[in-house]
Structures are given as structure tokens and as C-alpha cells.
Amino acid sequence: MAHILEVKDLSLHYLTRFGQKIHAVTDVSFTMKQGEILGVAGESGCGKSTLVNGLMGLFIPPLYPTSGDVLVNGESLMNRSPKDIRENVLSQKVSMIPQGAFNALNPTRKIKDIAADVIAAHSGNKNINKRQIYDRLRERFDLFGMETEHILNSYPIQLTAGERQRSVIGISTLLNPKVVIADEPTSALDVTTQKVVVKMIFDLLEKNIFSTMIFITHELPLLRHVSHNIGIMYAGEFVEYGTTVQVVHDPRHPYTRALMGAMLSADSEQKNRKPTTIEGAPPSLAKKIEGCRFAERCPSARPECRLKTQGLRMVGERLVRCDYAE
Amino acid sequence: MPSNIIFSAKDISKFFGHGKKRICAVNNVSFDIADGEIVSIVGGSGCGKSVLAKIMLGLYSPDSGSFLYKGKPITNTRNHWNEVQSVFQDPFGCFNQFFSIRSQLKDAFGILKEKPSKQNIEKRVDEALLAVNVKPLDIEGKYPFELSGGQMQRMLLARIFALKPKVLIADEPTSMVDACVRANILDYLMKLKEELGMTIVFVTHDIGLAYYVSDRIFIMHEAKIVEAGKPEDVTQNPQSPHTVRLLEDIPDINREWIKK
Ligand SMILES: Nc1ncnc2c1ncn2[C@@H]1O[C@H](COP(=O)(O)OP(=O)(O)OP(=O)(O)O)[C@@H](O)[C@H]1O
Ligand SMILES: Nc1ncnc2c1ncn2[C@@H]1O[C@H](COP(=O)(O)OP(=O)(O)OP(=O)(O)O)[C@@H](O)[C@H]1O
Numbered sequence: 331m332a333h334i335l336e337v338k339d340l341s342l343h344y345l346t347r348f349g350q351k352i353h354a355v356t357d358v359s360f361t362m363k364q365g366e367i368l369g370v371a372g373e374s375g376c377g378k379s380t381l382v383n384g385l386m387g388l389f390i391p392p393l394y395p396t397s398g399d400v401l402v403n404g405e406s407l408m409n410r411s412p413k414d415i416r417e418n419v420l421s422q423k424v425s426m427i428p429q430g431a432f433n434a435l436n437p438t439r440k441i442k443d444i445a446a447d448v449i450a451a452h453s454g455n456k457n458i459n460k461r462q463i464y465d466r467l468r469e470r471f472d473l474f475g476m477e478t479e480h481i482l483n484s485y486p487i488q489l490t491a492g493e494r495q496r497s498v499i500g501i502s503t504l505l506n507p508k509v510v511i512a513d514e515p516t517s518a519l520d521v522t523t524q525k526v527v528v529k530m531i532f533d534l535l536e537k538n539i540f541s542t543m544i545f546i547t548h549e550l551p552l553l554r555h556v557s558h559n560i561g562i563m564y565a566g567e568f569v570e571y572g573t574t575v576q577v578v579h580d581p582r583h584p585y586t587r588a589l590m591g592a593m594l595s596a597d598s599e600q601k602n603r604k605p606t607t608i609e610g611a612p613p614s615l616a617k618k619i620e621g622c623r624f625a626e627r628c629p630s631a632r633p634e635c636r637l638k639t640q641g642l643r644m645v646g647e648r649l650v651r652c653d654y655a656e
Numbered sequence: 657m658p659s660n661i662i663f664s665a666k667d668i669s670k671f672f673g674h675g676k677k678r679i680c681a682v683n684n685v686s687f688d689i690a691d692g693e694i695v696s697i698v699g700g701s702g703c704g705k706s707v708l709a710k711i712m713l714g715l716y717s718p719d720s721g722s723f724l725y726k727g728k729p730i731t732n733t734r735n736h737w738n739e740v741q742s743v744f745q746d747p748f749g750c751f752n753q754f755f756s757i758r759s760q761l762k763d764a765f766g767i768l769k770e771k772p773s774k775q776n777i778e779k780r781v782d783e784a785l786l787a788v789n790v791k792p793l794d795i796e797g798k799y800p801f802e803l804s805g806g807q808m809q810r811m812l813l814a815r816i817f818a819l820k821p822k823v824l825i826a827d828e829p830t831s832m833v834d835a836c837v838r839a840n841i842l843d844y845l846m847k848l849k850e851e852l853g854m855t856i857v858f859v860t861h862d863i864g865l866a867y868y869v870s871d872r873i874f875i876m877h878e879a880k881i882v883e884a885g886k887p888e889d890v891t892q893n894p895q896s897p898h899t900v901r902l903l904e905d906i907p908d909i910n911r912e913w914i915k916k
């Protein structure tokens with residue numbers, strides 16, 4: 331079956347004011363089928379949000395593509411101008427729900443006007459008028475059982491966090507994009523609101539409004555319930571990639587294991603279980619990195635690990651970037 | 657009143673707006689927080705947690721009721737901040753985009769009555785950065801917009817780790833970081849607490865965190881504290897239906913969460 335999304339050896343860098351290159355994403359490859367939800371988790375600062383921009387083909391300085399390709403339904407998003415991407419790709423083919431967006435909505439505009447701005451910028455159709463956009467919004471919000479009139483006519487500050495986030499999701503998916511990328515869509519929400527937002531996402535999938543999704547979060551327990559597959563990132567690279575059950579219940583890369591060991595839950599044994607801590611920090615992304623990127627902090631590191639750059643290999647039907655993982 | 661009470665709230669309420677649009681963000685809330693205690697305030701979005709945190713910081717004063725810090729009302733915020741420091745919910749709003757991060761971490765010492773020596777400040781900033789898993793060299797010359805969300809949040813914590821306040825009000829301090837960094841931060845914070853006898857108030861959606869670190873948990877719902885108690889009791893034997901609901905809604909790897 332054809333892939334909806336194909337990412338081939340994608341590397342991305344930032345160019346700082348001093349002309350220094352920060353290699354935030356290195357050699358990321360994966361493919362997604364129609365209907366798939368991919369979860370991405372990893373160390374804070376490992377390149378998740380940067381990857382998201384790359385996947386949309388949206389390169390605004392100081393972010394630049396280093397190499398690799400991104401294809402949506404076979405169409406490449408690389409080497410295209412931001413204008414072209416905005417008018418012909420965003421919202422229609424790939425749509426993003428940015429990190430913290432629902433707390434950053436323009437406070438001086440009503441939800442319906444914010445929506446109209448976004449859609450007008452991305453619809454590729456210069457003749458679309460406000461009336462049409464409003465009608466479509468109403469229809470869509472009604473479909474999800476939202477308090478449509480109240481929400482559309484409110485300013486962001488008058489809405490709850492959950493209403494704001496559901497509005498953002500409703501607006502981002504209005505043009506039925508093929509791929510939706512959600513960057514930490516629920517991490518600032520309480521557990522009850524988080525559940526409401528995830529239910530809305532499942533609802534959108536069921537109604538076929540979009541079919542393929544990348545869900546970025548720090549919360550592996552949440553991914554356990556949301557995604558089919560999970561990619562774990564560390565220092566710009568995928569270090570483990572497998573099915574959700576494999577990665578969550580039987581992680582093989584030492585970093586993934588550390589992440590799982592650091593979970594905190596509200597069950598009765600938690601008080602006596604000390605979460606795993608790993609000292610130190612990931613390597614600087616400004617220099618070329620020799621050897622395994624996790625070597626400095628890995629509890630199973632051996633002297634060889636610092637010498638040999640690690641590639642992804644199959645371990646028990648999932649990909650792991652560690653020669654010694656079993 | 658016993659002298660070891662840090663915060664004492666008696667029937668405090670806080671309102672915003674006027675007329676029909678008037679809302680009650682904190683409704684007749686009473687509690688005491690003792691010296692050296694760790695308390696977590698947990699509850700749904702908009703239930704009034706951050707407003708309560710801002711009252712503790714002296715940024716708002718309650719419209720009714722009495723709120724005391726060490727037995728006295730908060731009158732001079734500068735004096736108050738010499739002892740009581742905070743981590744705010746929105747990390748990007750807290751740093752100036754036009755100054756380097758390191759210079760802002762160093763300037764933070766300006767709030768203290770007794771400023772450490774220049775050398776000591778540099779050392780404390782380096783230590784604090786390592787405690788949040790950041791190499792000092794990696795943020796050298798960097799500005800806030802060059803960091804990821806979680807890295808910025810860690811800068812707010814580094815600021816606290818460098819300043820070492822007597823009392824910390826932390827509003828969602830680890831919502832943007834991964835589990836390993838969170839574990840490291842909590843570890844360091846507990847060490848600081850032992851060293852300084854710190855009092856800590858966490859405001860959080862993270863019930864696992866609240867359970868793991870707190871001496872007491874307050875559950876808030878619609879501007880009121882609906883349950884308060886030891887973490888074991890609140891999580892294993894909840895009394896309020898609102899607590900029950902929150903516990904049920906936590907995604908757990910071994911339990912069904914949403915029926916597909
Ligand atoms: N400066 C303000 N002006 C008007 N209303 C406010 C102000 N600050 C807070 N509120 C309102 O007070 C109520 C409580 O807000 P608060 O920020 O304390 O919620 P919270 O519990 O911290 O929520 P969250 O979990 O989403 O951070 C909300 O209804 C909010 O809209
Ligand atoms: N404008 C920029 N200039 C230079 N470096 C940057 C810039 N923006 C981000 N970076 C660096 O790129 C790396 C990846 O950042 P990114 O925002 O993608 O991380 P992330 O995985 O999304 O983290 P988080 O989980 O904290 O959101 C980080 O080390 C960050 O410091």
C-alpha cells in the first residue's frame with residue numbers, strides 16, 4: 331500500500347548569529363500508512379518540534395534543511411518556498427497543532443476571526459469569503475457537539491483551556507488535511523480535559539476528517555493509549571522505533587528504558603519506587619559527534635560505545651540504535 | 657498561632673471582573689502550610705490554582721478573608737520575594753527575549769538582600785544548570801528563542817536552584833520536560849529541601865508527581881479546596897467525587913483509558 335508520509339534520512343540544522351550550525355535533527359527516516367498514529371517522545375530538546383517544522387517543509391531562518399526528503403502522497407515538500415508551502419501544503423495536506431498554541435491565541439480576536447485568518451491564508455483559494463468559512467466552522471463544531479455559537483463568538487480569554495484547545499484542533503483540521511502533527515497537544519491540560527481532547531482526536535479519525543497523525547508528547551502512558559507505533563528520540567536521532575506495546579512494555583534501548591523507569595504514577599507502590607535518574611546532559615549538537623550519543627550517560631556503556639557511531643538495527647522486531655541491546 | 661506556620665489562609669476569596677461577568681477564582685478557602693512542608697495543589701483547568709499561587713507570592717491580595725505569611729500580611733513584595741520565589745506556568749513569558757539567558761540567570765540574584773560574590777554567582781549558575789541536565793557551555797551566548805519549550809522551563813528551575821529560596825511556589829514546573837529530566841529535577845529539589853529546610857508548594861496537573869513528592873495534597877475544584885490530606889489517603893482512598901474523577905482520568909499503561 332502506498333505511504334501517506336515518507337521521511338527519508340532527514341537532517342535539519344539551525345544557523346546561529348555566529349554562523350554556528352546546530353544539528354537539531356539527524357538522519358530521521360520513517361514511513362506512515364493511511365490510518366496510522368505515530369507517537370514521538372524523547373528528551374526535552376532532542377529535536378521533536380524542529381522535526382515537525384521539517385515535516386511540513388516549512389523552513390524559516392534560522393532553520394534549514396541539511397539533507398533528506400519528505401514526501402506526502404509521493405509529493406516532495408523540500409526546496410519549496412515558505413509562500414508555496416503556506417498556500418498549497420499547510421492545512422490542506424499537512425496540518426500542525428503547535429506546542430502551546432491554545433495559550434498563544436491572539437487575545438484581541440474572536441475565535442471565528444482567528445479561524446478565518448488561518449483558513450484564508452492556507453486555503454489556496456483567494457475567493458473564499460468569511461461567510462463560507464463561518465458556515466464550515468459551524469458545521470464542523472456542531473459535528474463534535476461543541477457549544478458552537480458560544481465558542482465562535484468568544485475571545486480566547488473567555489474560554490476554558492479545553493475549549494481553546496478543541497477550537498485550535500477544529501480550525502487546524504477544517505480543510506481535511508491528510509497528515510496532522512500535534513506537538514504536545516495535551517501537556518498543559520488537566521487529566522480530565524486531556525481525555526476530552528484525545529476523545530475529540532479519535533472522533534476526527536473515526537469520521538475520516540483526517541487519517542494519519544503524529545502525536546508528540548512526553549507522556550509515554552498517554553501514547554500507550556493513543557498511538558500504534560512509537561519513535562523515541564535522543565539528541566536529534568531516533569534511538570528506538572517499534573509498535574506501542576513493544577516500546578512501552580518491553581523497551582530495549584537503554585535510553586527508552588531509563589524513560590520508562592522514570593515514570594511516576596498514582597498507584598500505591600509509587601511511594602517506594604524511586605524514578606530512574608540519569609545525570610549529565612546530551613552532547614552538544616554544534617559539533618560532530620563521535621560514537622554513541624548516549625554513551626556519556628548510559629548505564630550499560632562500554633569503552634567501545636564512545637568510538638563507534640551507532641546505527642539502527644533490528645532487535646526483536648523493532649529498530650534500536652545500540653549494538654549491545656538485546 | 658504556632659510559629660512554624662509559613663502560609664495561613666482564612667476564608668480567602670478572590671474575584672475578577674464586574675457585574676454579570678464577575679467571576680470568583682478563589683472561594684472561601686482556608687489552610688495552613690507549615691515550615692518545611694511540601695504541598696501540592698491539584699485540580700482542573702481554571703479551578704483557581706494559579707490565582708492561589710499568586711496570592712502566596714503577594715501578586716494578588718484576597719478580596720476578603722485573611723492571608724498571612726509567617727503570621728503577618730504581605731505588605732512589601734520585594735521583601736517577600738527575598739524569601740519566597742516562584743516558577744511560573746509560562747516559561748517564555750518570564751524571560752526577556754533581548755538578553756542572553758546566562759545574564760538573566762545572574763541578574764536574578766539582584767532580588768536578594770545579600771548578594772553573593774561575582775565568582776560565587778557564576779559557580780551557582782553552573783551548578784544549577786547541570787542540575788537541570790544542561791551543559792553550561794550549551795547555553796553560552798544563547799537567547800530564550802533559541803531554546804526548546806522544555807529547555808526554557810528548565811531555565812526557570814535553574815534560576816531557583818541558583819537562588820536557593822526559603823519558600824518555593826512552583827506552578828507546573830515540569831509540564832514540558834521528559835520523565836528523566838523531571839526525575840532529576842525532583843531529586844535535586846529534594847536535596848535542596850533537606851539542605852535549606854525549604855517549604856515547597858507545587859501547583860500541578862501531574863498527580864503522579866504530587867503523590868511522589870508531597871506531604872499533603874489539596875484537591876481544588878471550581879475555586880474551592882474540596883479535599884486535603886496525605887498523598888496515600890487522597891490517591892488510595894479519595895473522599896471527594898472530584899478526586900475520584902481525576903484519578904480515573906489518568907492514563908495508565910496497564911489500565912483501559914478510552915474505549916475505541
Ligand atoms: N487576571 C485575571 N483576570 C480575569 N480573570 C482571571 C485572571 N486570572 C485568572 N482569572 C480567572 O480565574 C479563574 C482561575 O484561574 P487560574 O489561572 O487560577 O486557573 P488554574 O487552576 O491555574 O488553571 P490551569 O490549570 O489551566 O492553569 C479562571 O476562570 C480564570 O479565567
Ligand atoms: N532558533 C534556534 N536556534 C538555535 N538552536 C535552536 C533554535 N531552536 C531550537 N534550537 C535547538 O534545537 C534543539 C531542538 O529543539 P526542539 O525545540 O526541536 O526540541 P524539542 O524536542 O521539541 O524539545 P521540547 O520537548 O523541550 O519541546 C534544542 O537543542 C534547541 O536548543
Ligand code: SF4
Nearest residue numbers: 622625628631635652
Ligand atoms: S551503544 Fe553503548 S552507550 Fe550507546 S546505548 Fe548502547 S550500550 Fe549504551
Ligand SMILES: [Mg+2]
Nearest residue numbers: 378379804805
Ligand atoms: Mg518541542
Ligand SMILES: [Mg+2]
Nearest residue numbers: 705706745827
Ligand atoms: Mg494555572
